[in-house]
Amino acid sequence: MIGGLKLLTAFCGLIILLALAPAASAREAPISPGDRLHIQFSGELTVPQWATVVEVDAEDTSAATVAALNQRGLTSICYISAGSWERYRDDASDFPSTVLGRRLAGWPDERWLDVRNRTVLRPLMRQRVQRCAAKGFRAIEFDNVDGYSNRTGFAITRSQQLAYNRMLARMAKRNGLSPGLKNAVGLLKPLSRTFDWALNEECVRYRECAGYKHFTRKEKAVFILEYRKAEVETLCRRAADLAAFGQLKRLRLNGWSLPCR
Numbered sequence: 001m002i003g004g005l006k007l008l009t010a011f012c013g014l015i016i017l018l019a020l021a022p023a024a025s026a027r028e029a030p031i032s033p034g035d036r037l038h039i040q041f042s043g044e045l046t047v048p049q050w051a052t053v054v055e056v057d058a059e060d061t062s063a064a065t066v067a068a069l070n071q072r073g074l075t076s077i078c079y080i081s082a083g084s085w086e087r088y089r090d091d092a093s094d095f096p097s098t099v100l101g102r103r104l105a106g107w108p109d110e111r112w113l114d115v116r117n118r119t120v121l122r123p124l125m126r127q128r129v130q131r132c133a134a135k136g137f138r139a140i141e142f143d144n145v146d147g148y149s150n151r152t153g154f155a156i157t158r159s160q161q162l163a164y165n166r167m168l169a170r171m172a173k174r175n176g177l178s179p180g181l182k183n184a185v186g187l188l189k190p191l192s193r194t195f196d197w198a199l200n201e202e203c204v205r206y207r208e209c210a211g212y213k214h215f216t217r218k219e220k221a222v223f224i225l226e227y228r229k230a231e232v233e234t235l236c237r238r239a240a241d242l243a244a245f246g247q248l249k250r251l252r253l254n255g256w257s258l259p260c261r
Contacts, residue, residue, distance in 0.1 A: 030075050030138040030178040031197045037223040046255040063135040078132035083144030084110040101153030112152035115164035129171050139178035142168050146184040169194045189214045197221040204235045216243045225249050236260035
């Protein structure tokens with residue numbers, strides 16, 4: 001589960017770090033197979049030389065930082081949680097209590113959202129998506145979009161989750177952002193046409209990577225994160241089999257990573 005950690009960026013330092021990274025080649029699609037993702041939500045932003053795609057938090061990242069990433073040819077991804085309420089967000093008070101469910105396991109400041117209630121959630125998510133677009137991001141990752149398979153406190157069906165997720169993807173595209181699907185492994189096949197790329201946490205650990213062939217067969221990028229060192233060898237083998245990009249990260253998602261080569 002990603003989110004909620006403050007990103008402390010120093011813009012001048014970022015410019016220096018980015019100057020050391022090679023510019024990505026121009027492409028029609030913002031994110032494509034062969035791209036290499038750097039994701040960071042804590043600590044001073046440091047972009048490794050191998051990265052072509054950089055994901056940061058929507059709220060904690062300034063438009064100036066996004067512009068610096070874009071100017072170097074790096075694809076900037078905006079992170080938002082679309083399926084959970086986060087106590088520390090600027091818009092937290094805009095969510096009525098009727099759409100707030102159980103707390104997320106391991107994340108006491110987050111509660112599941114009732115994604116059946118699109119009338120309430122649509123304008124709130126639209127504001128978040130539009131803020132990402134206004135800051136200059138080129139892509140967006142939607143987190144916690146698998147509530148139907150979790151204990152949310154709501155009787156969310158698979159079809160209701162699919163309808164909500166498709167709404168998010170359409171919203172992103174209307175605002176010029178490339179939508180990425182986070183986890184939700186039970187929905188990979190039906191959403192492989194709707195979403196442009198996918199990000200997974202620990203599919204090696206839980207033996208859930210095979211479903212990402214629905215994306216890679218359509219020549220869509222897949223990024224895999226693992227958090228346990230014991231999984232590295234298997235991770236890189238599975239990533240190679242899928243034509244995906246895999247890396248070991250720390251759960252707090254700071255600047256450290258160990259990418260598959």
